Amino acid sequence: MNKLFISLSVLLIALSFSNCGPAAEDRYKMKENAQRVSDSIGKVIDAALAQGAIPGTTTTAAPTDTTKKAQ
Numbered sequence: 001m002n003k004l005f006i007s008l009s010v011l012l013i014a015l016s017f018s019n020c021g022p023a024a025e026d027r028y029k030m031k032e033n034a035q036r037v038s039d040s041i042g043k044v045i046d047a048a049l050a051q052g053a054i055p056g057t058t059t060t061a062a063p064t065d066t067t068k069k070a071q
Helices: 002-017 024-051
Strands: none
Touching: none
């Protein structure tokens, strides 16, 4: 009985360390979906910036450094 318990314990520990990840097809689909969502979010943000719909954002030139002394 003791050998059976030890054998099952070792098997359980070995199985807990193994990690079954998603299949290659699933990883490819997940990557495509993430890229599609990322592109969609980027397009929405770009459109909102172009229209000035996001408060606090403007399309003016970068601010100048006022700490430099003119010579």
